[in-house]
Amino acid sequence: MNRLLLTSTIALFLSQSAFSKEEIAQPEQTRFESLSKLTKVIGTVEKYYVDDIKLQEIVDKALKGLMQELDAHSSYLDKKASKEMNIQTKGEFGGLGITVGMRDGALTVISPIDDTPAFKAGVKSGDIILKINELSTIGITLDEAVNLMRGEPKTDITITVVRKGxxxxxxxxxxxDIIKIQSVFAKKIENExxxxxxxxxxxxxxxxDLxxxxxxxxxxxxxxxxxRNNPGGLLNQAIGVVDLFVDKGVIVSQKGRAEEDEEKFEASSFNTKSKLPLVVLVNEGSASASEIVSGSLQDHKRAIVIGEKTFGKGSVQAVLPIENDRSENIKLTIAKYYLxxxxxxxxxxxxxDVIVHSGKVTQNEDDKFKIKEADLKKHLEGELEKVDEVKKEEKILSDETKKVITGEDLLEDNQxxxxLAILKSLIIMNK
Structure with a gap:
């Protein structure tokens, strides 16, 4: 690929894109000057950079930089990244079972997935990842971080995290390990x-399944x-879940840059399967589709939402091919979700609606009844013991072979x- 071809390719790509009226009216000379500047910079790097770097590699780096500067969720997917993305969408891959995002420029854990290495090791929502093995995460992209954490099953990995408290x-x-996700299971609550x-x-x-x-x-x-700790997934499934409990009205809408890009998704009484009282549990590990479901049910006054404030990932990404064989793509933010x-x-x-922090239910008298996040934290020397306690607490909800949640289990999970207490009140009011 030479510089003339590069300029022509960029110009062709831009001419095929959707522009607003103001952009179309922009003088062609200005656009040509901008493209010329880009070409000159690439040419200068190719000619004078200290290492011998090929033009294609320069272009790839330029594309990665461009997408990274747009927002934390847009990215350029080269052939290797595109192949890994296809593996991930099949629902089975070697990794940790951890969903990450960028929060204030830091690589942050959105949530560990149930019964995965990260979940069992005690990784928590809100952990900020400083290092992956010995590599610092400063300036790293989401895709680079994900690629570093993936690998052959049974291989060792160490992450260094900063945790509140x-x-x-x-x-x-x-x-x-091979990550196999069981997305849905149900349990009865003892004597209820x-x-x-x-x-x-x-x-x-x-x-x-629901x-x-x-x-x-x-x-x-x-x-x-x-x-809780549900990082999201498919939009149509989020819509479908809300539709099981809501019989009319808008479930969610998405809006792009232009007004005509708005799309609304509405509930249908035909799909509604239950009008029984409902509560929804969320925490800071609930993101994207989880936020659509909980927020929509909350807006429709169909459910009481309980727990902690969610992650805040409400943008829509589309994977757009830049090669005819889809071997290379860009993941681009094209819209935002609105409740x-x-x-x-x-x-x-x-x-x-009701803020409730995680932890055990304290039954002791006086101040011991107050539940604080700090009460669950011990000194750093007791970290391994604490991880064991966390695993014991979270296993209550992740053990698929256990079909009943007992009163003792409830005491381990304050949220x-x-x-349950709020739902029982709703049931009484619903009689």
Whole structure:
């Protein structure tokens, strides 16, 4: 590829793109000067840079830099990255089972996925990743970070994280494994006509699986929908889940740069399967599709949302090919999600109706009844013990072989226990 061909390619790409009226009216001379500047910079780098670097490599770096400067979720996917993306969408890959995002420029854990190496090792939502093995994450892109954490099953990896409430960074060691995601399971709550629904991610069968569970539990009096540490997934599944509980109105809309790009998704009474009382559990690891579901049900006053403020990822990305064989692509933010009330999720998240922090239910008298995040934290020397406690606590909800949540289990999960109390009140009011 020479510089003349590069200029022609860029010009062709821009001429095929969608522009506003103001952009079309922009003098062609100005656009040509901008493209000429880009070509000159690339040519100068090719000629004078200290190392011998090929033109194609310069262009790839320029594309990566361009996409990275747009926002944290846009990126250039070269052939290797495009291939890895295709592997990931099949739902089975070697890695840690961790979803990450950029928050204030820092690589941040959105959530660990249930029953994965990251989940079992005690990785928590909100952890800021400082290093992956010995490589600093300063200036790293999301795609680069994901690629570093993936690898052959059973290989070792160490991540260094900063965690709220800890005085020093924590080193968390684990082994990569094949990540197989079970997105939906249900449990009965002991001595209650209530069904606990756990959705760990929104894959292509979530709506179908939830509908089946609802139909199998005709005698239930209410549902608890747990979306904690759910990083999101498919938009159509988020819409489908809301539609199971809402019979009319807008579920979510997405708006692009132009007004005509707005698209609304509405509920249908035909798809509604339950009008029973409903509470939804969320935390800072609930993102994207989870925020659409919880926020939409909240706007429709169809559910009480309980827990902690969600992550705040409300933008829409599309993978657009730049090669005919789709071997190279760009992932580009093209729109934002808006809830039925018109509020946006992006960078603001969903604030629960009832704020409840995680932890155990304290039954002791006096001040011991107060639950604080700090109460669950111990000195750094006790980190391994604490991780064991976290694994024990979270195993209650992740153990698929355990079909009933007992009263003892509820005491280990303050948020779930509070959800049950509120749901029981809704059931009484619904009589």
């Amino acid at each position: 800890e005085l020093k960074p924590l080193e968390i060691k684990m082994k990569r 006509d209530v069904i606990y629904l756990r959705v760990s991610s929104f894959d292509n069968k979530v709506t179908e 509908e089946k569970i609802i139909n199998e539990n005709k005698n239930a009096k209410g549902f608890i929908l747990d979306l 039925p009330s018109g509020r946006t999720i992006q960078a603001t998240g969903v604030t629960p 779930l226990n509070t959800s």
